[in-house]
Amino acid sequence: MIKIVKRDQPSKAIFFFTPVLAIFLTLVAGGIIFYILGFKPFEALKFFFIVPIADRYGFSELLLKATPLCLIAIGLSFCFKSNNWNIGAEGQLTFGAIVSGGIALLFYDQEGFYILPLVILAGAIGGMIYASIPAILKTYFNTNEILVSLMLVYVSKLILDYLVVGPWSNPEGFNFPETRQFSDSARLPLLIEGLRIHAGIFLALAAVVISWFVFYKTYLGFQMKVSGFSLKTAKYAGYKGKKMIILVFLISGACAGLAGVGEITGPIGQLHREVSPDYGFTAIIVAFLGRLHPVGIIFASLVVAITYLGAETAQIFMQIPKYTGQVFQGMILFFLLASDYLLFFKFKFIDTKK
């Protein structure tokens, strides 16, 4: 007879094994969905997960998509670790893009080494300002941060829409909903000629290193961990809860804002309506899949970035609807959460003859 028994302690090995299990189960379930839709499952999975990254260009695109995901997820891990549910990173990304784009547009006809640092700084500040709204409302007005941060996503997209259609639209742009092109000095340098991968990847890597340091080597990291486990304990230990809430929101806002900068000064080069294909939401999945661990998040961002590329490739070659990407993302999170059961419980074989 098999009995389910609670583990005395969550298993560390399984903690890092379940994300792999979740990805495997997603592939199996994805194959089944493809089969139901009338596609050959193995061929579809090949076009989805292997073909897009099989060449140099594909690999560069993978890094291009993984960069914002990684950056945002690192920021979110600060929030999630300390029990703050910031799910509005998409809005913070958009607002960061708006502020940094505004600065870049001020210098649209100028060149200079100082422009790019200003633009990057503006993006981080923009993201922080936007993230501070749910943080302040949560700490001082007791307002639910989930709903506020999410409502602000819609608002930020409407602000962007207003700007690119109205006051910021390109005067020579035949009324297209887009701004002028930024000057070359406001663009992140490309790493390899002919590929789209840009220097934004260093921002993401820097975030990984800094977050690792903060999580595991500082008092703040310890406080966050304790608050994540139990808010009561944190209060008892005398941690300044409000300060920490605002700080983690600011950090995650800055990361999302920087991801926005990376998009508009990297591949896009101007502001238009769609600065992000929901990176801010997808990064939530990346953060969980990476177990809120900086290194885990790197791997997770690469895996989830494939779902973006795969969706495009599969649409072109097999006419598989592109939303399959989102379906995969949702499934990864479902399976990950489900396999967490193994963390706390184990199956035990019991001899019933005794």
Place this chain on the structure above:
Amino acid sequence: MIIDVNFVGLIIASIMASAVPLILASCGELITERSGVLNLGVEGMMIIGAISGFALMTVTGSLIIAVFGAMLAGVLISTIFAFLTQTLITNHVATGLALTIFGIGISAMIGKNFVGIPGKEFPVLFEGLKDTIPLLSPILFGHSIVFYFAFALPFITSYFLKKTKVGLIVRAVGDSPESASNQGINVKLVRYACILYGGAMCGLAGAYLSMIYTPQWIENMTGGRGWIALALVVFSTWNPIKILIGAMIFGGLTIIQFHMQAIGVRIPVQFLTALPYLVTIIVLVVISRDSRKIRLSTPSSLGKSFHKDN
């Protein structure tokens, strides 16, 4: 200027019509939350309901099958959430988010073949009485059955929670799962039921959007209504009657937006579109500021997993 009373009646009726999906989804979620479960998947369940209703209507041609099918689809998708949060004891917030992402993706996938197909006309009740009473006629008569159901639902929900034994059990499970369990109540079973009921109501809310309110399938057509419905539950301080008031305010904001544009008010359209979201934030701040009141009315175990060791 002479104000035509019937025109005023029509505006009120259109505000009520746009409040319908919010009322349905909020009342469903309210029951789920009253049992202690926070399901953030409302948006996902609504959009699944929207595409299921529209697809079934197009394929089978039967409105009844479509409406009940949409509710069933809501139930099925919420079963995933129920299984994960209740049986596998996963985090409510993360699971709800996954449900929304998954729902939006899968609805777009199914809906690919239904874009651009015109909807069917949904029968309305009491159409003959439409011109009998000035002002009141357009408000009272000539609506779909879902409309009438939605406006009855808050009262039914209130009665259910306050006056019936099952309602008492739901509240007990939400406020103190331990004591409920000690009284011999199967906490998980009750929560399963409440989650599935919430799924059914969200499915119905979605079907109303795609079959009655704007009879067609558009990707992402719920457009954040699921999240506003979630905010409404907080706004109502878990009291179904207040959901009615909140939904009317938000319905009003949506309708005002159309009329302001029609009159030619020189406010950017994006600002008017952002109004419901901004008002949601402001309302949440005002309601939540009184932390004592919120703490008293929030189901005590909301969002917390319950597991009984055997």
